[in-house]
Amino acid sequence: MAKPNVISKGDLIKCAKKCLVDKGIEKFTLRAVAETAGVTQGTIYYHFRTKEQLLVDIVQDICESSWHEISQSNEAVIEQALASAKSRCSYDSYFHKLFFSLVASSFNNEKIKGKLSEIIMIENKALTGNLTKLWTESPIEGVSLETWGIFLNALVDGLALQALLQKDFPIEKTYKEFEQFVSALNNLKSKVSE
Structure with missing residues (x-):
């Protein structure tokens, strides 16, 4: 009933x-x-x-939940963000299947495109905010913290897309090296600050 x-x-x-x-x-x-x-x-x-509106709201809810959880932590923010991204990175990730299906739909639907654009902008802003907890300024002169947020978000989405398309995509190895990349940026930042 x-x-x-x-x-x-x-x-x-x-x-x-x-x-x-x-x-x-x-x-x-x-x-x-x-x-x-x-x-x-x-x-x-x-x-x-519409079904599309519900799907967009699901994506937005997942993104907001994960960014809220990550932003509550003052320590290891980037590591936590990478762990969260890695947990959704798989060959059968329903989140990314949904996300990329909506991206494809957005090419012919301005409402979906606008909503996804908002979600991505919020993610970029959240990433930038978390980077400012880690860095007071960019580790590379001429590259703003906002651009680092966009770069890192694009890397996560690109890795997720590859994992969806390749059953044997090396998720563990790739994310381990992604962490090393971020660590190297931190070290670079420390050297520049000295």
């Missing part, structure tokens, strides 16, 4: 994530989300006009 229409948008997003994990993106429908949540489809349409 369906629950009354007293369910929050946040709870629906949680149910939608569960549905996405259980059914996969190919069988993910608003009807399936309604069944998972135990509500009517009308309730889903009240909060999300």
